Amino acid sequence: MPQASPIPFPVVLFDLDHTLFDFEGSKRIAFANVLEAEGIVHNQSHLDAFEKVERPLWQALESGELTLETLNDRRFNGLVETTGLDADPARMAASYLEWLGKSGGLLPGARQLLDTLVEKCALALVSNGYGQVQRSRMTNFDLGHYFSAVTISSEIGAAKPHPSFFDHTFAQLGYPSKEQVLVVGDSLSSDIAGAINYDLAACWFNPQGLEHPDKPGIDFVVSELSEIAEIVLGP
Numbered sequence: 058m059p060q061a062s063p064i065p066f067p068v069v070l071f072d073l074d075h076t077l078f079d080f081e082g083s084k085r086i087a088f089a090n091v092l093e094a095e096g097i098v099h100n101q102s103h104l105d106a107f108e109k110v111e112r113p114l115w116q117a118l119e120s121g122e123l124t125l126e127t128l129n130d131r132r133f134n135g136l137v138e139t140t141g142l143d144a145d146p147a148r149m150a151a152s153y154l155e156w157l158g159k160s161g162g163l164l165p166g167a168r169q170l171l172d173t174l175v176e177k178c179a180l181a182l183v184s185n186g187y188g189q190v191q192r193s194r195m196t197n198f199d200l201g202h203y204f205s206a207v208t209i210s211s212e213i214g215a216a217k218p219h220p221s222f223f224d225h226t227f228a229q230l231g232y233p234s235k236e237q238v239l240v241v242g243d244s245l246s247s248d249i250a251g252a253i254n255y256d257l258a259a260c261w262f263n264p265q266g267l268e269h270p271d272k273p274g275i276d277f278v279v280s281e282l283s284e285i286a287e288i289v290l291g292p
């Protein structure tokens with residue numbers, strides 16, 4: 058008779074940005090380089106303006122009103138419109154994606170966690186990011202060998218939290234039983250909502266200690282990546 062698996066979650070789906078990867082650091086470096094290439098002496102107010110422009114665009118993306126291609130163009134058009142910068146938004150948009158792919162690095166504890174889990178689990182990368190950026194990061198930061206499946210919204214035309222996004226991941230993983238799968242991510246609206254929509258266990262990575270929403274379906278909340286190994290592998 059086959060023995061029951063001693064591992065609570067033999068399959069783990071990881072978000073990348075803000076979960077394994079230091080997206081904020083990557084963004085700051087990329088944004089600074091893009092503005093410098095346009096000959097702009099930049100400061101924090103430029104990044105603040107950029108973030109103000111892009112925030113509602115990301116929300117529109119999650120609700121399916123916008124594509125990533127449109128989002129990238131729109132955020133640089135919006136930056137130029139709101140700040141009056143003398144710069145080419147299309148050129149900045151293209152350059153920004155290139156810089157994002159090679160700037161920044163993993164968050165503290167991320168590589169150690171992946172090294173631990175990859176020995177015993179099947180890992181998947183599930184990202185609402187740009188294929189060009191995330192594939193570059195996988196190469197530049199030596200991440201590809203960890204993942205049996207990679208699902209990136211821009212490559213499949215579906216985004217978290219939509220169930221069709223996870224259909225792609227499950228197909229790549231050979232359709233594991235749902236009760237064996239844990240989703241780890243920082244976003245309640247994409248990662249956690251996606252897990253709940255798809256009947257998967259959800260681990261909310263909440264390093265900033267944001268208020269815990271009274272929401273059924275969040276099975277675990279962690280503030281450090283090092284806490285995740287015990288959840289996945291058991292005590």
Ligand SMILES: [Mg+2]
Nearest residue numbers: 072074075243
């Ligand atoms: Mg994220």
